[in-house]
Amino acid sequence: MYRILIVDDEKDERNVIRFLLNKYQFPFDIMEADNGKSALELLEGESIDVLITDVKMPFVDGMELAARVRALSSHVEIVFFSGHDDFTYVKKALTLRADNYILKPVKPGEFKETIEKVLEHIKVYEQELEEKEANKDFMKKHILYQVLNQTPIEVLEKDYAYVDFSFLDDYNRMILIHSDQSFWDTLSEEENIRLDEKISKVISNSRYDLINLNPSQVILLFKDDCNRLIAYRQLASDIWQQLHQVYRIGCFFSVSEEIKTGEDILSIYNKLDRYLDDRFFHPHTYIYPVDSPTVASHELGAEDEQLIQDIEQSIQQMEEDKLTEAVQRLIQKYEQQGSTSHIYLRFLFSRVLQLLSKIVPEYSDGKINKEIEKVYTLPHFEDVQQLIWQVHHKAAQKIKEEKNSSKDNIRVVQQYIADHISEDLSLDILAEKAFLSPGYLSDKFRQETGYGINKYIKNVRMTKTKELLRDTNRKVNDISKAVGYNSVSYFIKNFREHYGMSPKKYREMNQDKG
Incomplete structure (x- = not known):
């Protein structure tokens, strides 16, 4: 009316x-x-x-x-x-x-x-107002997509000078939804709509935006500033129940701290992504970061946190000597101390064990969980030390073996991606081709290329899409399948988010230039 x-x-x-x-x-x-x-x-x-x-x-x-x-x-x-x-x-x-x-x-x-x-x-x-709002909403989501894919805000502000970037400050919290399966691109357009409706029903009292990052990840960005962290963890649990009941897929949720400004969005997303590395440590946990019941009241001290970071960095950078030095310093610190809580020490060294095991392929989920259980059951600290040194020895040995061949492994993975762009390219499949553990391949790939594997695969697929649109007359539906997308609607949506225009529009603008 x-x-x-x-x-x-x-x-x-x-x-x-x-x-x-x-x-x-x-x-x-x-x-x-x-x-x-x-x-x-x-x-x-x-x-x-x-x-x-x-x-x-x-x-x-x-x-x-x-x-x-x-x-x-x-x-x-x-x-x-x-x-x-x-x-x-x-x-x-x-x-x-x-x-x-x-x-x-x-x-x-x-x-x-x-x-x-x-x-x-x-x-x-x-109608004009609706189109204007739709274009405005699309542009905001396109900018968010670029921010979450590592594009600096200052670069985007130059590219989109007509957009008011203050909308980034509206967001107060994020939830990252991750599936180890390639799930989000397998849904038809109708299924996507139904899924959005189910999520929207769960989050009926919140204002939010949803961004499809890649076939394995979706980000929810919330604009409510009144809810505590526990409310968002409950929200994640409710969404998980919906996805599990309807689709029977294994999803993991990473819930962020409060976002102070829009400039924090990328760093907080990266932190959410790192939290999910802990699913290797907690295979039956689906909401992260993990609140361990045994150490709920403990946080690592600044010095211990730095040593943990040194261990992680030395593994990522394949520096065997620095790894040994950092482990040695941490063990020596507590060798002579009898006043430190044994619960705290077990938590601390289970973190070390988790980091060391990531580089050793023989540690499957089940095996490393058993080793970590030992940390909480061994009667003496010297027993914990012995276990840590055993795993450290295997990690150091692996670093020696991999240090000179890691670049070749990454090239093998890149070539496999290029040759099989139309197929499923899950992390497990790629890790198997490179004879590496999934976690190690993920870290090494980012270190060598500057990209996460999912982003790299998407960039290759989008680049191939541009080539096929420009140099061939193949239908968009055929091109979608040729570059690995089973759902045409999801493919078009990703292309629009990546390039800011539809495949049809890109072809119209560029085919004659080929």
């Missing part, structure tokens, strides 16, 4: 207009005022879509009323009616962008035609 205001100092004239509006069943809530002054007072607390006003009235005439209404809202439709067939009035009405000028007495047919034209204008305006 739209709102219409009839303004005339003669009640009979207002009644005629009301009668005709009802007769032709026009979709209006009808309001009335007996002069321009009363109309302006009414509009202080009400908004309208259409103004029908007499020209000659006491206090404030129709022309002044229209001018002041136009100043309040540029999209209100204005219709004048008067008994004065005067060109001066008509000319002035046109300068106020009035939709028509009707003479009294009002002729029903003329009135009906005029109001139909007014409604048509309103619907055109609404």
